[in-house]
Amino acid sequence: MRRLxxxxxxxxxxxxxxxxxxDAGNVSLVLDIPNGVLDPxxxxxxxxxxxxxxxxxxxTASIDMNGNFNLDRIDPxxxxxxxxxxxxxxxxxxxxxxxxxxxxxxxxxxxxxxVRRPIAYIAGTVSxxxxxxxxxxxxWTEAPATVADLxxxxxxxGHNVLTGNAVMLIAAGPNLYMVTQAxxxxxxxxxxxxxIAPVSTADHSVGAALPGTLTGAVVDAAGSDxxxxxxxxxxxxxxxxxxASGTARVLADGSFARVAIVAxxxxxxxxxxxxxxxxxxxxxxxxxxxxxxxxxxAARTGHMVASGGFSDxxxxxxxAYYVDACKAELGEVTAAATxxxxxxxxxxxxxxxxxxxxxxxxxxxxxxxxxxxxVSSSAAATAALLVASIAxxxxxRMLWTEGAQQVLDVMSHPDIQRDLSASSxxxxxxxxxxxxxxxxxxxxxxxxxxxxxxxxxxDMTIDTEELRVFAAATGGVLQRYRSWCDGVLSGSSADIxxxxxxxxxxxxxxxxxxxxxxxxxxxxxxxxx
Amino acid sequence: xxxxxxxxxAAVLAAAPRAHADPDPRRKVSVLEYRAGxxxxxxxxxxxxxxxxxxxxxxxxxxxxxxxxxxxxxDRALVKCSGExxxxxxxxxxxxxxxxILVGVSELGxxxxxxxxxxxxxxxVTGRVADSLAASSAPTDDQILGYANRLLPPSDxxxxxxxxxxxxxxxxxxxxxxxxxxxxxxxxLKLRAPASxxxxxxxxxxxxxxxxxxxPPDGEVKVEAELVWARxxxxxxxxxxxxxxxxxxxxxxAGGTALYFxxxxxxxxxxQGDGMLHVTGSxx
Numbered sequence: 001m002r003r004l005x006x007x008x009x010x011x012x013x014x015x016x017x018x019x020x021x022x023d024a025g026n027v028s029l030v031l032d033i034p035n036g037v038l039d040p041x042x043x044x045x046x047x048x049x050x051x052x053x054x055x056x057x058x059x060t061a062s063i064d065m066n067g068n069f070n071l072d073r074i075d076p077x078x079x080x081x082x083x084x085x086x087x088x089x090x091x092x093x094x095x096x097x098x099x100x101x102x103x104x105x106x107x108x109x110x111x112x113x114x115v116r117r118p119i120a121y122i123a124g125t126v127s128x129x130x131x132x133x134x135x136x137x138x139x140w141t142e143a144p145a146t147v148a149d150l151x152x153x154x155x156x157x158g159h160n161v162l163t164g165n166a167v168m169l170i171a172a173g174p175n176l177y178m179v180t181q182a183x184x185x186x187x188x189x190x191x192x193x194x195x196i197a198p199v200s201t202a203d204h205s206v207g208a209a210l211p212g213t214l215t216g217a218v219v220d221a222a223g224s225d226x227x228x229x230x231x232x233x234x235x236x237x238x239x240x241x242x243x244a245s246g247t248a249r250v251l252a253d254g255s256f257a258r259v260a261i262v263a264x265x266x267x268x269x270x271x272x273x274x275x276x277x278x279x280x281x282x283x284x285x286x287x288x289x290x291x292x293x294x295x296x297x298a299a300r301t302g303h304m305v306a307s308g309g310f311s312d313x314x315x316x317x318x319x320a321y322y323v324d325a326c327k328a329e330l331g332e333v334t335a336a337a338t339x340x341x342x343x344x345x346x347x348x349x350x351x352x353x354x355x356x357x358x359x360x361x362x363x364x365x366x367x368x369x370x371x372x373x374x375v376s377s378s379a380a381a382t383a384a385l386l387v388a389s390i391a392x393x394x395x396x397r398m399l400w401t402e403g404a405q406q407v408l409d410v411m412s413h414p415d416i417q418r419d420l421s422a423s424s425x426x427x428x429x430x431x432x433x434x435x436x437x438x439x440x441x442x443x444x445x446x447x448x449x450x451x452x453x454x455x456x457x458x459d460m461t462i463d464t465e466e467l468r469v470f471a472a473a474t475g476g477v478l479q480r481y482r483s484w485c486d487g488v489l490s491g492s493s494a495d496i497x498x499x500x501x502x503x504x505x506x507x508x509x510x511x512x513x514x515x516x517x518x519x520x521x522x523x524x525x526x527x528x529x
Numbered sequence: 530x531x532x533x534x535x536x537x538x539a540a541v542l543a544a545a546p547r548a549h550a551d552p553d554p555r556r557k558v559s560v561l562e563y564r565a566g567x568x569x570x571x572x573x574x575x576x577x578x579x580x581x582x583x584x585x586x587x588x589x590x591x592x593x594x595x596x597x598x599x600x601x602x603x604d605r606a607l608v609k610c611s612g613e614x615x616x617x618x619x620x621x622x623x624x625x626x627x628x629x630i631l632v633g634v635s636e637l638g639x640x641x642x643x644x645x646x647x648x649x650x651x652x653x654v655t656g657r658v659a660d661s662l663a664a665s666s667a668p669t670d671d672q673i674l675g676y677a678n679r680l681l682p683p684s685d686x687x688x689x690x691x692x693x694x695x696x697x698x699x700x701x702x703x704x705x706x707x708x709x710x711x712x713x714x715x716x717x718l719k720l721r722a723p724a725s726x727x728x729x730x731x732x733x734x735x736x737x738x739x740x741x742x743x744x745p746p747d748g749e750v751k752v753e754a755e756l757v758w759a760r761x762x763x764x765x766x767x768x769x770x771x772x773x774x775x776x777x778x779x780x781x782x783a784g785g786t787a788l789y790f791x792x793x794x795x796x797x798x799x800x801q802g803d804g805m806l807h808v809t810g811s812x813x
Binding site: 024025027031033035048059066067069070071072073074075076086106107293296298306334336337338 | 572574576591804805807809811812
């Protein structure tokens, strides 16, 4: 007894001199970059977040010349998922990745985290005059997708495009796929079967098309973090695509406009919105939330969970969420039911009531797009982006709000301008990139200006589409790219015909008209929506 | 005075065998929904499963989890059972559940909600509650919990105990299970039971007091933490080997609990370092 106690005392004294305790073992993290021209560049440090059942552990380390880093000592864990963000000297995320499933943080373990540049892709169709001959009627065609590399300096001008035409891009964790489909030249509607082809995230080369094809016009899609599965909603069916075999199977029949994938370590499920109504005008309550298990490979596994004014769905860490535009609420979706989590304050001072119509969730933070119609015929419709905590009832934070306006210039008379206020602004896509560093959204806005005979202004109907990228922490606008601006001029008194859309301060536009296109889809590598 | 915690624990442990007649409070229970041509009360089984998960110690699996184990034909099998207990029990058996709570919805003018507790091994119904609801109404969470209270034994519901920590000094920080709970003097704390809790009471300049207590349901454990001044540059008087030996004798004599735990945790060496891992990484 005395000997044991004495030994214990000696050990305690040793500890008080801060002798380093031996480690229980070593763990190696491998950040797997694609080894190509699209490798993350300019990083000087890495931020690692270990998501454990008991909470998150965050470590930051500098990266040496050989690409090595040391996170020091960390408690072991039976189950951990890992997020890695590569940052440059000013703290901006220039690479991001995460593990698709949990693994043990134990002695001898090697955990591989795929890491890619934070790139947003926008794709869609375009209507233009054939051969730029303005005397000929406009025709709809496909167009190459635009690459918005947020790790590169400068404003987007649309010159960085993928090879070939695409109507949709789909990210599945570190992997990328493009969807091609024909366009009806008269109406712009997507028609015929759609095909899917892999796009290399090392160099953007396009691979051979997968054997599976889709019917109906593609509307929205999502990919699983492990890269195995794509879920694609069309105007006639909901499809799951196995990226290994390339086969497509139907999960449910109907028109599906919003798609997300809920992932746990043991299963994948699709949560989707069917029969989504327009968000302009009277509130539509005919939307349905559907749930479809993806694990198992069976066809037509989808079932309806609930119906109502659902406008968007999102998934984060094994949970699915919705926003209801009619009830102005944020809630959770399970395979069996929907459950209201909180209401969204949608009326700001001097505004009419708005609708939450877009949702993305990352690490327990819900990003909610709210559309507010104009309070008068001369006022502008407003778009706002709120951030609300899923777990608490704290008041949401307003990240951004803006009345949508568009200035038009006369090319031959630069001193003549007309400022139009939008009669509607619509959130088309909302997604979170680089694990929460970036929030990207696209909007479409509709403007109308009546003819003003006294000053020879024509009647104007203008439509614009924009991509905005924000720094999630500050709300600062990193990119504002107007991908599309076009309209119709009419009026007997008008004598000016060469109007063009002006770029606002901080707003960029396609470098040439040939780079313009509508935004049918937007996605981030490792995005969350 | 130091013997009080031991006496208290012993008293409740003696009472614990009363619960042995009740079924295992951690048994696996599958909550399934059966509808007799009614679409009323959508998601009611999921709500029942959620309520049981929150308020009981049972291992509750809802219909989706049951389907994940049983297979996609679960819903068809349930319809085929038509609420018959032996048939439903076979479903429970296949998913490894000890019991099935079958939530039934039917309509006879009003909406009839039934909840049956089906014993899987015995293939029989061991409890049943039913309620008639207006066509447009749905039971509140409290109502659902009320049904569950009538259906399940009290031992299935989460219970609590009280830990009362009394220190000889004010302003000492109290940590229970790693969570800070405030400074002494501190009110008695109501905590989930049965469970074991690590308690730490510490104040700068004093040797931390640490102990682990087993908290029985509906019991109260009083912990008297005696903090002793730690002289700078020297071990506290009770840390010397001869005092440790004496402390062991005191414990054996059913006294000095606080001293025993304090010395045990402040002097015991970690057998293999501190158990932490050295994590390094590289970019390839």
